[in-house]
Amino acid sequence: MNREGAETYLRLLGESELREPLAAGVPQAWSGGPGGSIARMMAVAQALIAVGALDAETARDILGNFELAAAVRRAQGTQGAPGAPGARIGSVTRPGAIRFAGGARGIAEGVLRAWPARSMPGVAQPSGGIQGAEGAEGPPAGGPDRFVAVGVTVPFDRGEVHLIWYTHTAAGARFKVMWRTREPDSGRSRLPGVLPIEEFSAADERGGRYRLHVTAQGGPEWTVNLDVHPEPPDDISWLDICAPGGRKTRVSLNATDQANPPGPPGPPGPSDPASAPGAAPEIREAKVSPGEHLLNMLAVRLLTIAPEFPHDLRLQLAAVSPGPLTNAAAGLGHVIAALEAADVLSPLSPVPGRLAALCASLRVSGHGITAPPARDLPEPWLSLLAHYHRRKPESAPTSDGCATLAAVLPELDGVRLALLSLDNSDGSTVLNVLANGLAPDGHGAASAVDMHFSLSIWVHDSGGRWHATRPSNWHWADSECVLTLHLVPPLAESATWVDVLAVGQSAEVRVRLPLDWGYSP
């Protein structure tokens, strides 16, 4: 890796941008002037940081200096005669006045950070020993992490609670639940209402008694995590949930991790790599460079944004703004050149050509990729492009529902994922995963590169369709994060199983999971 080359590229890009006419503008990648320049430099900086070719502190300095350099020139070029007094500079350099300034801070915190350290999977035990992130307490003494697909409905006097999964990790023991309450007049369950959790309790087979507490995590408003207090022993077999009204529902905690069933897992057969549902995960060493992995992630971003902004809509909106699809593609040429300068992307790599072909297929211009469009696009990309060009899915989810998964994947690029559930709701599908190994910053930035999540997660359903995923929600509990991945396109409820493919820089992991569409809120 050529870190000096990476930094030099970013600095020279700044010099090149400063030579262009500067005009006032918002920092959008498609726009001219300093706004577009900053956005392009941000995209390149994020890419270089993500692959580890540039440290965030240096990037902050470069971008902060560029921002100020552009501001003092823009002020002169667009507002009044040079030398005229006024608030020209003050108006653009006061903290917060320029979007990215102070930006040195805004950029600093969150957007620019390296992806987690890369490591080969298969070293750690798939279902145990998840280590918390920095500063976290260790896992419960004497016991491995536990992930249980529960799928039990607990009725109570005013509604019902559906327990989706149970986890017991270093962050504690908790259920993920969905609930609904009945309207007093009709008895119908429409809105989630208020969950009277203080009236619930739990007991284990040894006589241990517990209280349940709602924590902040969740996806839709009717899903929350219920922490179990005090922390139960690692090896309890069941919990009785005592609900308001005196009902007691027994919840078995002996269910196995679907991806790691008991007994020696046999190697997947070559003709059926994912093997049968419930088989052990298949691990393959990835044969992509860090730069190629990053570009593939950017391709996923384009593929997941594209359906929301079809070409005819983009044409209608063109007068206002080219929109996020064009924004996501802007600067790709610079990103590719920067990755080559950093020696993390071979000039002979086929991936830039694939990206060019993808942009052409999506009719996205302004990307700046100089490689000729490639003809050999990966199968998942083709599947999504076919969906995009059909304009509407062949089969939409028929109804809302939830399929519990509770499968733990081996560590991948320093990240441990537990697949929790697939939720269909309002015509969209999300995959809920529990992630360890992420740092609690970096997400949520509207940036070309997701600096927080270095994996791309694909879903291949039993109908043969591929679904890309895009992180849409993050819910932290100490060192763990419940991550909501939005599936594009949505998953049909007719799917009986899915292959979940987690692709990291070092390797990829595939696991086949049966789907049992159960609880519907």
Added chain:
Amino acid sequence: MIFGTSIPNGQWFDSLPSCEAQVPCGEGRHPVRWEAGSFLLPEHPDVEGELVLAALGGEKSGCVEVAEAWQRHGADLSVLAIGPRHPADEIVVGWDDVAAARPGPVRLPGSLGPPGPAVAPGPGGLAQHGLMRRAGARPASMAALGARRRQMQAELELVERRRNDMLSLLALGYGFQVRLAGQVAVAHEEAADERVRPALVAAISGRLAPVAEEWLGIDPGQVVVSLHTGPGWGSVELTGRGEERRLRVSLPAGWLARVWACGMALTGRHLVVAVQRAGWPDARVLALRAPGAEPVELDVHGAAGTGDAPHWEVRGA
């Protein structure tokens, strides 16, 4: 009072005349002066005494603040990233702008204290999604949060001061800007390792490219710069044709100080690559008539130009 002589800068400035600017100080304006590599405060004969008073709670004068900023950034590569690339690259920052950009205390959201500009939440996302927040945070977490807030506050103030420093230095005008750039370049010419090479390459590239455009008519984007180390002045060669045409230039960091900052990069249609005998207004330089040609010695004569930018002519030409 001489201020800022503690930073060694050799004799790179011998080809530069002195320059002067007016700085808001107290109720009026005072002159500050750059001369032979030093930043001078003619109206403040006892700077040390003023600094003692300031440390005891007195107000620091505007002149001293600017001089301190000059000293703080005498080896700061950011000066090269922000400052002017050529005389036409005019940066107009007035003292009114500096005053307007100077805010009150920066305040983080949720912190106590007087109102001030709010800053977006930092990492960790104080905002929580979901139906309700965690009932109670652990004391250790609160302590960590407090420490992080304090750290962020300190960092913000540092960023703030740095920005204000930069604006003040830019407000001194082009003459001071290029002289400070020269001082920074010289500060790094002896130890141009991998930590500073990218910044120096970009600094030379950004300043040489427009000169090359004027010299050869080449697109500035086709100028490829590397940092020359070791004996000799470096190299300049033209390769390729059409879009593949490149002007490949290798120059030492000191070129920025001894040649560019002194305003003699392009003199008499020659690209000046080194100074053999520095001096004002007469100097002897090593210059190229064309890429790939052997450098020739030229005796040059300088005159005061606009904006404290010297203008050089080849003697006898």
